[in-house]
Amino acid sequence: MSCVMFASMQAPRIDLFEWLLRNAPNATYNLAFSNIHGLTIREYKAFAEPSFSDSFELGSNAQYGADELKQTLCSMYSCDPHNIVTTTGATEGNFLLFSSLLSKGDEFIIEQPGYQPMWLTPEMLGAYRINLPRLFENKFKVESETLSNYITKKTKLVVLTNLHNPSGVLMDKKTIISVAKIASEYGAYVLVDEIFLDGSFVAASSSFGIPNVIVTGSATKIYGLGGLHSGWVIAPPEVATLCQRMKAHTTGASSYTSEIMTARILRVARHELIKRFKERGQPNREYLRKWMRSHTEFFDWVEPDGGIMCFPRYHLKMSSVDLCSSLFQSQKILVNPGSYFNQEGFVRISYGCELPLLQDALDALEKGMQSLQAHH
Ligand SMILES: Cc1ncc(COP(=O)(O)O)c(C=O)c1O
Structure with a gap:
């Protein structure tokens, strides 16, 4: 009787997901996810019969x-x-x-x-x-x-x-x-x-x-x-x-x-849902753009053409995991380390939350970055 051996396929860890799942429940300011807030059944019903x-x-x-x-x-x-x-x-x-x-x-x-x-x-x-x-x-x-x-x-x-x-x-x-x-x-x-x-x-x-x-x-x-x-x-x-x-x-x-x-x-x-998305995303990007302009001591960025995420480069000499861990510990702000996107020296910031929360989150980011800069 012949015996066929199969090498098993081991699923590699996806650091990004582990980081998100571990930290999101304890984040006060979550600027880490890439989706817009979910539609309620009430919103759904305004368009279609569920x-x-x-x-x-x-x-x-x-x-x-x-x-x-x-x-x-x-x-x-x-x-x-x-x-x-x-x-x-x-x-x-x-x-x-x-x-x-x-x-x-x-x-x-x-x-x-x-x-x-x-x-x-x-x-x-x-x-x-x-x-x-x-x-x-x-x-x-x-x-x-x-x-x-x-x-x-x-x-x-x-x-x-x-x-x-x-x-x-x-x-x-x-x-x-x-x-x-x-x-x-x-x-x-x-x-x-x-x-x-x-x-x-x-x-x-x-x-x-x-x-x-x-x-x-x-x-x-x-x-x-x-x-x-x-x-x-x-x-x-x-x-x-x-x-x-x-x-x-x-x-x-x-x-x-x-x-x-x-x-x-x-x-x-579909077009109303896109409009709903942009009504959140565009003013938030505008706010973020001004914030980035007045915080060039921390970051340079390439302005995104849309969506709700951007990938700024920071000026501190520390790894992106250390930077994001430290921001999370001190300010309870969750952003993603660039190394999980295979690019050290960067962070991914999402801006799909409500504008007041984004404003508070960016205040917290400023505090966190200031304190890191003071210690480096
Ligand atoms: C580029 C890209 N493709 C696919 C996915 C996964 O999409 P889904 O949630 O539809 O499985 C993501 C999730 O962030 C993504 O960023």
């Missing part, structure tokens, strides 16, 4: 995604149902994509600084990481011309976020088209995670439609529907088919009830 008929079966499932959600996504992305795989958050979407396109020994190129799971997941699958720098000095822009320095015949995927997590900077279409063109010369795809794109304060459109570009997204961030946790992959059909097949190994089907609730509100009120 209730289901008495005969709606809670046993209902849709292995290939709820039709209602797929129809809504077709109009959001000008795509067809065969381009769509619905998922449980963008986390599952990204996982399906990485595991469908990357095998052991393949290379993937990933923007740095970046969102930790987007390199830890493919590395866990045995793929080899190549870093593509997005430099602070260059306003965190992707320099498509430099991609040729990193890409090889082994590269299968280039991984980007738009808006950029952690800086909130928008990548323009021209840049994405030239990245995609270089990638296509090597037979590689480009993943653009657009989970924050609808939060852009300047006009921006999805990159889906560029032939070798795959887009992931979800309703968890900008729309305030995190608890429903619906997400999606929008891809060329051959890639969508692989992701759909892979989904049989992850969640099988995502929550049908969530998908229906997500579809109903996005269909009629």
